[in-house]
Amino acid sequence: MTEGNFVDYVKVYAESGNGGKGSVHLHREKYITKGGPDGGDGGRGGHVIVRGNSNLWTLVNYKFRKHFKAGHGEHGAKSRSTGADGEDVYMEVPLGTVVRDTETNEILFEITEHGEEKILVEGGKGGRGNWHFKTSTNQTPRYAQPGIPGQETRVTLELKVLADVGLVGFPNAGKSTLLSVITSAKPKIADYEFTTLKPNLGIVEYRDFQSFVMADIPGIIEGAAEGKGLGHYFLRHIERNATLLFLIPADSKDISKEYEILLDELRRYNPELLDKQRLVAISKSDMLDDELMHEMRVELDKDLKNVTYMFISSVAQQGIQELKDRLWNMLNQ
Incomplete structure (x- = not known):
């Protein structure tokens, strides 16, 4: 999927x-x-109905079509014939889609299961024919009810990526490179910050034909929880990940400080994110010799207490299988 086709935020009229x-x-x-x-x-x-579809990964279908209008009910007829119901309109969305009222920003509902259907706007009820109004004193009523008008609304569709593992880190930490190495995804990779502007998904193939889904979340910057940069757009995708993999490059000035900053941004955005399982991977470790790696371990053991960490290198393929094993064990505990 090209980055331009990953649409995760749209406003529509129904x-x-x-x-x-x-x-x-x-x-x-x-x-x-x-x-x-x-x-x-x-x-x-x-009705206008929102329906979950597990075969969709993006809201790209709503990039250019933003108006949805259901059909009108037909009028009643003689011989107590009821008019046909108006045609329902279905909006197929990927799992993990949150529907908000655009004006109030209130969450109306979320779609998390395949085939799940929620009525976004109900069609107007049909009016009752004159035979309903027959009484002993008014045996030939010459009036009937008009139909109730339909409703309209403007909603915002937000996609929160459903993935087993979410990659969390500062820009240019090597998240896209790791995703390209352990999955068949082909994210954009370059030596500058914010190369990734949209989440990328990849399927990690594990032993015995098993697999899990990994998401490369765009880089977090300090102040993202307050909306700095595109913080809110990035952070919402982390809410749906079962396990968080923090990626910090080995050439970072202070690894433990970077980890605390990332953790603090998650805490300020949504404290519940800290309840998720976490693993810290020190990327680009192929630039370290044994002596330097030993010194870093001593420092990290002091600073990152009770935090599981490991050294990996995507380019040199170091620690990749061990990383898969650890993530698989965490997901299946």
Whole structure:
């Protein structure tokens, strides 16, 4: 999937159909001149329905089509015939989509299962035909109910990536390189910050034909929790990951400080993120010799207490299999 096709935030307009009018009709037939009222009910207006689809990974279908309008219900007819319901309109979305009211920013619902359906806007009810209003004192009512108008709304669709492992780190930490090495994904890789502007997903193939999904989340910067840069757009994707893999380059000035800054950004955005399992990987470790790596271990054991860490190199393929093993064990505990 190219980066331009990964759309994770769109605003759309949805309008349901009007209900059909009830019929005002008096039964007429040969030899029956005064058969009484027999006007049928109007049909229900069409709903606009959001439906989960596990085969979709992005909201790219809504990049250019932003208006959805359901069909109107048909009017009632004679012989108590009910009008046909208006045609429903379905909006297929990937799993992990959050639907918000654009004006109030209130979360309306979330779609997390394949085939799950939620009515976004209900169609108007059809009006009742005149036969409903027949009484002993009014045996030929010449009125019926009009159909109820449809509703309209403007909503925002937000996709929170559903992945088993989320890569967390500062820009240019080597997340895209790692993803390209352990999966068949082909993210954009370059030697400058914010090469990745959209999440990339890859399937990690494990032993015995098993696999898990890894997401390369765009780099976090200090102040992201307050929306600095594109903080909120990036951080929301981390909410759906089962395990967080913190990636910090070996040439960082202070590895433990970088880890604390990343952790603090997650804490300020959503404290519940700290309940997730965490693993720290020191990337680009092929530039370290044995002596330097030993010194770093001594420092990290003091600074990163009770935190599991390991050294890896995506380019030199060092520690990659061990990383897969650890992640698999964490996901299946």
